[in-house]
Each structure stands twice: as structure tokens, then as C-alpha cells.
Amino acid sequence: MTTPTAVALEDAKVAFRLGDGRVYTAVEKAHLAVAQGEFVAIVGPTGCGKSTLLNVAAGLLKPAAGSVRIFDQPLAGLNREAGYLFQADALFPWKTALDNVAIGLEIKGTPRSESLPQARKWLTSVGLGAFANRYPHMLSGGQRKRVALAQVLIRDPKILLMDEPFGPLDAQTRQVMGNLLLDLWNADRKAVLFVTHDLEEAIALADRVVIMSAGPSSRIIGDWRVSLPRPRDIFEVRLDKEFHALHREIWSVLKDEVMKGYAQSTHAAEAV
Amino acid sequence: MSRPTLFALQVLVAVVCIVLWQVLSTVPVFGKILLPPFFFSNPLDVFSQIVKWFASGVIWKHLGITLAESILAFVIGSLGGVLVGFWFARQPLVAAVFDPYVKMVNALPRVVLAPIFALWLGLGIWSKVALGVTLVFFIVFFNVYQGVKEVSRTVLDNGRMLGMSERQLMQHVYWPSALSWMFSSLHTSVGFAVVGAVVGEYLGSAAGLGYLIQQAEGVFDVAGVFAGMFVLSAFVILIDYGVTLVERRLLVWRPTASDGRG
Numbered sequence: 103m104t105t106p107t108a109v110a111l112e113d114a115k116v117a118f119r120l121g122d123g124r125v126y127t128a129v130e131k132a133h134l135a136v137a138q139g140e141f142v143a144i145v146g147p148t149g150c151g152k153s154t155l156l157n158v159a160a161g162l163l164k165p166a167a168g169s170v171r172i173f174d175q176p177l178a179g180l181n182r183e184a185g186y187l188f189q190a191d192a193l194f195p196w197k198t199a200l201d202n203v204a205i206g207l208e209i210k211g212t213p214r215s216e217s218l219p220q221a222r223k224w225l226t227s228v229g230l231g232a233f234a235n236r237y238p239h240m241l242s243g244g245q246r247k248r249v250a251l252a253q254v255l256i257r258d259p260k261i262l263l264m265d266e267p268f269g270p271l272d273a274q275t276r277q278v279m280g281n282l283l284l285d286l287w288n289a290d291r292k293a294v295l296f297v298t299h300d301l302e303e304a305i306a307l308a309d310r311v312v313i314m315s316a317g318p319s320s321r322i323i324g325d326w327r328v329s330l331p332r333p334r335d336i337f338e339v340r341l342d343k344e345f346h347a348l349h350r351e352i353w354s355v356l357k358d359e360v361m362k363g364y365a366q367s368t369h370a371a372e373a374v
Numbered sequence: 375m376s377r378p379t380l381f382a383l384q385v386l387v388a389v390v391c392i393v394l395w396q397v398l399s400t401v402p403v404f405g406k407i408l409l410p411p412f413f414f415s416n417p418l419d420v421f422s423q424i425v426k427w428f429a430s431g432v433i434w435k436h437l438g439i440t441l442a443e444s445i446l447a448f449v450i451g452s453l454g455g456v457l458v459g460f461w462f463a464r465q466p467l468v469a470a471v472f473d474p475y476v477k478m479v480n481a482l483p484r485v486v487l488a489p490i491f492a493l494w495l496g497l498g499i500w501s502k503v504a505l506g507v508t509l510v511f512f513i514v515f516f517n518v519y520q521g522v523k524e525v526s527r528t529v530l531d532n533g534r535m536l537g538m539s540e541r542q543l544m545q546h547v548y549w550p551s552a553l554s555w556m557f558s559s560l561h562t563s564v565g566f567a568v569v570g571a572v573v574g575e576y577l578g579s580a581a582g583l584g585y586l587i588q589q590a591e592g593v594f595d596v597a598g599v600f601a602g603m604f605v606l607s608a609f610v611i612l613i614d615y616g617v618t619l620v621e622r623r624l625l626v627w628r629p630t631a632s633d634g635r636g
Contacts (some may be wrong), residue, residue, distance in 0.1 A: 129390065153611040160533060160535060162534070162535070180534060180535065181535075182537065183536070186531070186532070188528050188531070188532060190526075190528045191526075191528065191529075192526075192528045192529055192531070192532035193529075193532075194529060194532075194533075194547070194550070195529075195625045195627055195628075196547065196550040197546075197627070198627075204534055205536065205546065208538045209538050209542055210537065211535055233466075237627040238627075239627070239628070239629040251537070253538075257536065257537070291597065346475070
């Protein structure tokens with residue numbers, strides 16, 4: 103392979119020490135490589151540790167075993183090449199939309215006279231040019247996600263890590279945001295690691311869909327290439343025959359895991 | 375309800391109370407005055423006492439002293455509260471060691487400290503400032519501590535992933551969060567600064583609103599006591615209004631700034 107590997111998880115294992123001293127293994131030996139310019143989606147049942155895996159790639163969590171390599175360099179501390187889009191609201195509530203975007207540059211020491219016009223440009227490109235002076239609480243959930251996206255992209259990270267970023271949004275807004283993401287991504291094709299529980303979303307967006315088994319000790323159990331042509335339109339790609347075939351194929355594997363995960367979570371609830 | 379109607383009703387309450395007070399303290403009901411003037415005075419006397427104070431200009435000196443004590447108590451108490459609150463929140467070990475002592479001092483009714491402060495700092499303004507500081511400090515301290523502790527995990531991680539250093543996290547995340555908690559208790563802490571000043575004056579001083587009230591009480595001048603109370607209430611309402619203006623300016627980003635009153 104000639105394109106360099108942006109993110110490589112090599113047999114990464116993630117474990118937590120529980121309150122009673124036992125060790126809970128969230129993810130067992132995950133092996134995953136994301137090439138430069140590649141859009142990879144991780145799909146798995148609830149509680150399978152897919153967000154955990156993302157936090158390992160971000161450097162927010164240290165793997166218990168195995169290693170993480172970013173552009174062939176072992177990762178120590180936080181991943182400085184990556185931008186992270188969180189599932190929950192992560193904007194600074196005391197900053198306006200404009201300042202929230204500009205902060206991405208100001209941290210690096212860019213003077214405000216430069217960062218503000220850039221932030222304005224980014225807000226416009228996520229469709230919020232007119233909302234620059236609003237505080238996060240004055241924006242809708244979808245608008246806040248757009249600001250968060252601009253906040254991450256203004257730093258021009260080489261890798262994008264996304265943890266169910268559109269999870270809290272309603273179905274229509276999710277699709278609109280998906281298209282916006284694809285448009286922005288098409289411009290410079292960063293490496294993307296996108297975590298979701300929505301298989302349709304994963305196939306519509308990604309080049310590769312990776313499936314994880316139900317936790318605990320979840321593993322990567324499948325890896326499919328999505329060869330739908332780009333640029334894609336999320337509304338239309340869902341009507342494609344190939345989309346359906348792929349969806350059926352992946353779902354046949356994922357379904358068992360979802361049932362297992364569901365059984366475990368209800369079981370755990372009964373035990374408590 | 376429309377604003378003018380509301381205002382009219384609010385004024386009506388005051389008018390009814392004052393008229394009742396005036397009538398019951400001057401007109402005998404069934405041959406008996408229900409509010410004896412010696413204990414209750416009457417609104418006209420109280421009003422003329424207030425007018426006298428303002429006309430002669432005596433009151434300004436006392437108002438000025440009380441205001442100065444309140445402001446000093448507020449500023450010093452807040453500064454201390456912010457610094458110690460930050461320190462404790464960032465150093466859990468220090469917080470754990472001092473925890474029982476903080477609880478102990480906070481549990482102490484502050485009034486009992488007034489004689490000690492008078493002894494240490496004399497009868498001037500500083501003993502009153504010290505009393506106010508002990509009240510303001512704990513409110514600000516607890517709020518800043520909470521504000522730093524309860525910074526959202528996600529917002530913090532976001533700051534880190536955006537590349538913030540510890541210093542930048544302090545400036546862009548911890549500090550605004552702590553300040554917002556402190557400002558949400560601004561009404562309470564400013565109120566306590568005034569309470570500290572007035573109680574201190576009442577217990578031993580040579581000037582201030584508390585002194586005025588205490589002097590009037592000493593010679594059974596009930597009109598003077600009531601006049602002092604009214605001036606004090608008006609003073610506190612004015613300060614509170616000022617705080618509301620400051621708060622509205624500083625907490626624009628908060629969804630419910632007015633709900634956060636501690």
C-alpha cells in the first residue's frame with residue numbers, strides 16, 4: 103500500500119479497573135488501520151466499546167496492551183494530529199459561536215485579527231454565517247453541531263475522530279449534517295474514524311465499515327469495503343441497489359451482536 | 375399582568391400598610407390606641423426623621439461608611455474565596471486536609487466573632503470589614519470550588535483535544551466556569567457584605583447605619599430606629615439593583631441567569 107497509514111491500532115486492548123477491584127476488559131485486541139484520506143466507520147451494539155476505541159486513538163485513554171501509531175509514530179499523550187467531534191455538547195458555553203470557532207486557532211497563538219475572519223469564513227461554510235454572535239444555548243442542537251464541526255476543522259487536523267457526533271439529532275437533521283460533513287470532507291479528504299450505532303449512516307458516509315462484537319471484551323469481527331461512487335448524496339445513496347445488498351450482508355452479522363448486547367444489558371439490569 | 379398594573383398593586387400594598395400603621399398608632403379604637411407610639415412611633419414621625427437626616431446631611435457620612443465597609447468586605451472576601459476555592463479545587467489533597475476546619479469555621483455563627491474583631495482591629499471600619507469578609511468568603515469559596523469541580527468532562531476534553539495547555543484550560547475553561555458560579559451567588563454575597571457591616575456597627579462603632587440604629591435604640595427613639603431601618607432597606611435595594619445590572623451584563627451567555635441565585 104502506498105498511501106501512509108494515518109491511524110493504526112495494533113492489538114489495542116482497553117481495560118478498566120472497577121470499583122470492587124475487578125478488571126473489566128472493554129475491548130480485546132483491536133486491530134485497525136485507517137489510511138490517509140480514508141473514511142472508516144465503526145459500528146457496533148450499544149456498550150461495545152467503540153467510543154472507548156476512539157478515545158484510545160485520540161490519546162484520551164491509554165491502551166492496557168498493544169500500541170497506537172499515528173502516521174507511523176507511536177502515540178504518546180494526546181493525539182495532536184487529530185480533531186475530535188464529541189457526542190455530547192462540547193462547546194464553551196461562555197463563548198459566542200464565533201469565539202468558539204476562533205479559539206481553535208487562538209490556542210496556537212494566532213492573533214485575533216487573523217483568527218476572527220477565518221472563524222467567520224468557517225461559520226459561513228457550515229451555514230451559520232448569520233449566527234456568529236449567538237451563544238451556544240441560543241442555538242439548536244443541529245446548529246451547535248455545526249459550530250463544533252467548524253471549531254474542529256478550522257485547526258485543519260490531519261485526522262478527524264467522530265464519536266456518534268450526530269447521535270442526539272433528529273433523523274432529518276442527521277442526514278443534512280451527514281451531507282454537510284461529506285461536502286467538507288470531499289474538499290481535502292482527511293482520514294476519518296467515525297463511530298456510530300447506525301449502520302445506514304455508516305454505509306452512506308464511509309469507505310469502510312468495521313463491525314464490533316457485543317461487549318465486554320469486544321473485538322472487531324468484520325470489515326467491509328463500501329464501493330459506492332463519490333461524491334454521494336445521503337438522501338439518494340440509500341435508494342441504491344448496492345447499498346441495500348451491502349446493508350443486508352452487514353446486518354446479518356451485526357444483528358446477532360445487537361441481540362447479544364441487548365440480552366446482556368437486560369441481564370445486567372436484572373442482576374442489579 | 376401588565377407592568378403598570380403590577381406596579382400599582384405593589385404601591386397599593388405599601389400605602390395600605392402605612393395608612394394602617396398611621397391610623398392605628400394615632401386614632402383610638404374603642405378608646406384604646408392599638409399601636410402605642412412609644413413602641414411603634416408613627417409613619418409621619420419616621421418620615422420627618424428621615425427628611426431631617428437628609429436635609430442636615432448627617433446621613434451621608436453614615437451611608438458612606440457603611441457603603442465603604444460593604445464594598446471592602448465584598449472585594450476582600452471575594453478575592454480570598456476565589457483564590458482559595460481555586461486552590462482547593464485543583465489540589466484535592468489540600469482540600470481533604472482542610473475540609474473539617476472549613477466546615478467548623480463555616481458552622482460558627484459569625485456574630486460571635488464581632489467582639490474579637492473589635493478587640494483586634496478596634497472600633498473603626500476594619501473590624502466591620504473583617505466580619506463581612508468572614509461571611510462573603512465562604513459563599514464565594516464554596517461556589518468557586520463547585521464551579522471548578524463541576525466543569526463538564528466533555529468541555530474539558532474538548533479543550534484538551536483542541537490543544538489547550540494547562541494555563542489555557544485555566545483561562546478558557548476553569549476560570550469562566552468558576553466565575554459563573556460566583557456571579558450566580560452575587561446577590562447573596564453582596565447582601566452578606568452589608569449584613570456584616572451593619573451588624574458590626576451595631577455591636578460597637580462610631581459611625582454607619584448600624585450605629586445610627588443602635589444610638590436611636592439606646593435613647594428609646596423608636597422613630598429613629600424605624601427611620602434607620604427604612605434607609606437601610608432602600609440602600610440594600612439600590613445595591614441589589616446594581617448587582618442585577620452587572621449580572622445581566624456578565625452572564626449573557628447563560629440560559630437562565632436569574633434562576634441561578636444562590
